[in-house]
Amino acid sequence: MLSDTFQNTSSPLLAQLNEEQYRAVALPAEHALILAGAGSGKTRVLTTRIAWLLQTSQVSPGGILAVTFTNKAAKEMKLRLQSMLPVNVNAMWIGTFHGLCNRFLRAHYQLAGLPQTFQILDTQDQLSAIKRLCKQFNVDEDRFPPKQLQYFISGCKEDGQRPGDVTVRDDETRRKVELYQLYEEQCQREGVVDFGELMLRSYELLRDNVHVREHYRRRFRHILVDEFQDTNKLQYAWLKLLVGLPGEGSEGAILAVGDDDQSIYAFRGARVGNMADFVREFQVQHQIKLEQNYRSYSNILDSANHLISHNKTRLGKTLRTTQGAGEPVRVVESPSDFAEAQWLVEELRQLVKQDGFERKEVALLYRSNAQSRVLETALFNAGFPYRVYGGLRFFERAEIKHALAYLRLMENPNDDTSFLRVVNFPPRGIGARSIEQLQDAARVAGCSLHDAVSATTGKAGANLAAFVAMIDVLREQTEGMTLREIIDLVLDKTGLVNHYRAEKEGADRVENLEELVNAAESFVTQEGFGRSAVALPQALSQSPASQGLNMNVTASEARQSISESPRLFGSREDGDDVNEFSEDGVIMSPLAAFLTHASLEAGDNQAQAGEDAVQLMTVHASKGLEFDAVFITGLEEGLFPHENAMNDFDGLEEERRLMYVAITRARKRLYLSHSQTRMLHGQTRYNLKSRFLEELPEECLKWVTPKNAGFSNLGSSSGGGFGGGGAWGQTPAQNRHARPAWGQSSLSTETYKSPPLPVQKAEPEHGISAGKNVFHNKFGEGKVLAVEGTGTDARAQVNFPRHGVKWLALSVAKLTVV
DNA sequence: GCCATGCTGCTTTTT
DNA sequence: GCAGCATGGC
Numbered sequence: 001m002l003s004d005t006f007q008n009t010s011s012p013l014l015a016q017l018n019e020e021q022y023r024a025v026a027l028p029a030e031h032a033l034i035l036a037g038a039g040s041g042k043t044r045v046l047t048t049r050i051a052w053l054l055q056t057s058q059v060s061p062g063g064i065l066a067v068t069f070t071n072k073a074a075k076e077m078k079l080r081l082q083s084m085l086p087v088n089v090n091a092m093w094i095g096t097f098h099g100l101c102n103r104f105l106r107a108h109y110q111l112a113g114l115p116q117t118f119q120i121l122d123t124q125d126q127l128s129a130i131k132r133l134c135k136q137f138n139v140d141e142d143r144f145p146p147k148q149l150q151y152f153i154s155g156c157k158e159d160g161q162r163p164g165d166v167t168v169r170d171d172e173t174r175r176k177v178e179l180y181q182l183y184e185e186q187c188q189r190e191g192v193v194d195f196g197e198l199m200l201r202s203y204e205l206l207r208d209n210v211h212v213r214e215h216y217r218r219r220f221r222h223i224l225v226d227e228f229q230d231t232n233k234l235q236y237a238w239l240k241l242l243v244g245l246p247g248e249g250s251e252g253a254i255l256a257v258g259d260d261d262q263s264i265y266a267f268r269g270a271r272v273g274n275m276a277d278f279v280r281e282f283q284v285q286h287q288i289k290l291e292q293n294y295r296s297y298s299n300i301l302d303s304a305n306h307l308i309s310h311n312k313t314r315l316g317k318t319l320r321t322t323q324g325a326g327e328p329v330r331v332v333e334s335p336s337d338f339a340e341a342q343w344l345v346e347e348l349r350q351l352v353k354q355d356g357f358e359r360k361e362v363a364l365l366y367r368s369n370a371q372s373r374v375l376e377t378a379l380f381n382a383g384f385p386y387r388v389y390g391g392l393r394f395f396e397r398a399e400i401k402h403a404l405a406y407l408r409l410m411e412n413p414n415d416d417t418s419f420l421r422v423v424n425f426p427p428r429g430i431g432a433r434s435i436e437q438l439q440d441a442a443r444v445a446g447c448s449l450h451d452a453v454s455a456t457t458g459k460a461g462a463n464l465a466a467f468v469a470m471i472d473v474l475r476e477q478t479e480g481m482t483l484r485e486i487i488d489l490v491l492d493k494t495g496l497v498n499h500y501r502a503e504k505e506g507a508d509r510v511e512n513l514e515e516l517v518n519a520a521e522s523f524v525t526q527e528g529f530g531r532s533a534v535a536l537p538q539a540l541s542q543s544p545a546s547q548g549l550n551m552n553v554t555a556s557e558a559r560q561s562i563s564e565s566p567r568l569f570g571s572r573e574d575g576d577d578v579n580e581f582s583e584d585g586v587i588m589s590p591l592a593a594f595l596t597h598a599s600l601e602a603g604d605n606q607a608q609a610g611e612d613a614v615q616l617m618t619v620h621a622s623k624g625l626e627f628d629a630v631f632i633t634g635l636e637e638g639l640f641p642h643e644n645a646m647n648d649f650d651g652l653e654e655e656r657r658l659m660y661v662a663i664t665r666a667r668k669r670l671y672l673s674h675s676q677t678r679m680l681h682g683q684t685r686y687n688l689k690s691r692f693l694e695e696l697p698e699e700c701l702k703w704v705t706p707k708n709a710g711f712s713n714l715g716s717s718s719g720g721g722f723g724g725g726g727a728w729g730q731t732p733a734q735n736r737h738a739r740p741a742w743g744q745s746s747l748s749t750e751t752y753k754s755p756p757l758p759v760q761k762a763e764p765e766h767g768i769s770a771g772k773n774v775f776h777n778k779f780g781e782g783k784v785l786a787v788e789g790t791g792t793d794a795r796a797q798v799n800f801p802r803h804g805v806k807w808l809a810l811s812v813a814k815l816t817v818v
Numbered sequence: 819g820c821c822a823t824g825c826t827g828c829t830t831t832t833t
Numbered sequence: 834g835c836a837g838c839a840t841g842g843c
Binding site for chain 1: 828832833
Binding site for chain 1: 834835
């Protein structure tokens with residue numbers, strides 16, 4: 001029956017789909033969940049679904065909203081869609097959660113209580129704003145580290161909590177909430193929003209404004225959500241508001257696509273549970289599993305399936321392929337991380353020379369960034385081309401942020417974060433003291449730093465006045481200029497370029513600034529607008545509050561004003577004539593649009609096209625990518641699974657999913673590599689091989705090095721028993737300064753790292769070595785996983801059946817071998 | 819205002 | 834082991 005429809009379809013769009021993909025694409029307009037396994041054609045299904053809906057006239061472009069997590073995914077979706085049918089993708093709302101929220105808030109800035117020119121703080125900006133706040137309110141930064149406050153604030157927002165919503169149980173939380181409140185006030189005063197705020201404010205506007213909510217509910221008939229397993233609490237709540245639960249009389253349908261087995265972002269608030277909640281709350285009748293994998297040979301796939309089957313909490317899914325078994329998965333052991341890197345380089349050479357792999361089709365994956373160094377060194381020394389993903393991206397570079405800060409100040413003089421970034425950069429004789437005085441003046445006057453300048457006096461005052469005048473003059477001068485001209489002028493007049501030209505090591509930075517001009521240029525040509533027209537749409541330009549910055553409009557006042565400006569809504573239902581930057585009516589200047597672009601899109605990690613280099617990245621970064629050959633390195637207990645994650649059940653399951661993601665990146669060949677010793681935090685560590693290696697099907701593997709090589713005598717060469725002298729004899733006094741090794745993340749007070757002491761040459765005398773069973777007074781019997789360090793530095797990692805895995809300082813913990 | 823030195827902390831990351 | 838930052842000296 002189904003296959004009849006399948007065969008009879010007249011649309012070439014659907015012809016290339018397999019049956020399960022077809023069923024997903026041609027689902028009725030009702031809520032549905034697609035469980036899309038790795039390499040199962042998820043993006044194809046999403047885009048074909050949209051194309052099919054449009055082609056069969058079930059919806060007009062304006063009725064589509066598709067949301068992703070990364071700009072890359074959104075771009076990809078638009079691109080594929082455009083290749084499928086002639087459609088103006090800008091009429092649809094396709095973008096990241098934050099991108100769409102930005103679009104939404106730009107259109108309703110008044111209702112959201114924001115100035116029209118609101119700027120977006122990225123993570124760096126947010127942190128510096130918090131630091132500034134802490135200084136201003138004399139916060140003890142030892143008790144409340146700004147980083148931790150940032151984490152707290154972002155966490156609250158991701159849970160949809162305003163300061164008033166947070167449950168306060170202790171003084172510490174009370175203070176944090178206070179600071180959260182102050183931070184919010186600061187942001188509002190300065191006309192800036194952080195990433196969390198984009199989401200939360202959109203959510204609140206939908207929640208509190210029935211007109212807006214109804215408008216969008218009527219408009220969006222099909223909502224498609226990519227990577228649903230990565231949504232956090234707020235994002236899911238946002239979706240619920242946008243669409244409305246069954247019984248709320250709304251007509252939109254959500255198609256959620258996700259893979260619980262690839263949920264690897266719990267640490268940043270992702271809730272896999274949203275998948276089950278979605279099915280329940282939206283009474284989902286249609287669930288489809290995409291299990292046909294088009295990527296890998298079956299040895300690779302079976303390994304992935306077998307591994308992930310060790311997880312208890314899954315929705316359940318098994319990937320299959322019609323490709324053959326392929327090569328076995330190679331498992332390799334090295335004596336050290338250094339040797340591992342050496343071996344890798346050799347193997348890579350062979351792979352390219354003899355086996356005909358392209359370098360850019362090979363990936364070296366690792367659990368944590370710190371592991372890349374030794375690999376890079378080896379590759380560099382061997383002259384082997386490589387590219388490392390991660391690290392600073394284009395718009396995050398200091399020189400770029402400086403340039404952007406000037407541009408932002410021109411747009412929004414109240415942006416104190418930007419003001420402080422460049423007020424004395426390049427140096428112009430404005431020191432810390434004058435800035436402090438200015439900050440005091442601004443505080444007293446309750447105005448921005450920019451506005452407070454006029455009240456300053458003396459020499460410092462003159463310098464400040466000159467700075468502000470420069471910004472103001474630039475703003476006037478650049479009116480009507482093209483974006484390129486604006487940036488050129490700013491780079492010149494502010495002295496930024498000259499500053500870096502004069503610097504010995506500044507060549508790269510100058511180059512990057514030139515690249516910024518190029519980026520602006522291509523932004524303008526790509527997005528198709530040149531002059532800095534500041535035309536406002538009718539409804540907005542007639543509204544009195546749209547003149548200037550309406551920062552004094554409170555959110556509640558703004559909410560009321562909706563009834564006075566009904567023309568904000570309706571009439572543009574189809575949005576066919578709307579382009580990306582007119583934000584459904586609000587036409588932004590090219591500069592404003594470019595600044596938004598810069599904050600929301602930190603820039604691809606510039607994987608330069610055409611460059612044939614082996615790719616180095618974390619497993620996290622590899623999600624969504626695929627390669628002919630993949631090396632997963634550092635497969636050791638403590639590293640992968642990471643020691644911070646293996647103490648609790650959920651953590652371990654997430655690590656396993658991470659491993660699953662890593663394995664499923666490989667098309668043809670997969671290497672799994674581990675090392676007996678590894679340099680970490682400046683110490684050599686002796687790690688057992690990862691448990692994940694034991695969780696793979698033996699018949700798919702080929703142990704290139706003997707399976708249990710090397711471990712037997714590691715660390716067990718201790719001469720004289722134990723319990724006598726040496727480490728055991730240390731007096732407690734020597735451990736007075738012992739402290740938890742991993743700060744707040746360590747729940748176990750038994751985890752100690754002793755203060756550095758002169759290196760002792762003596763072999764360990766404690767008699768503890770990997771593999772032995774030991775007894776601890778409190779934890780009972782456990783198995784030693786690893787031992788590191790010597791003398792008072794010696795630590796053992798022990799797995800206690802009832803208390804989990806712990807690191808114990810041997811000079812503190814009383815361990816006896818049983 | 820700039821540079822040197824010392825101290826701390828240390829998984830994963832997108833927007 | 835090493836980066837990133839804060840502090841302190843000139």
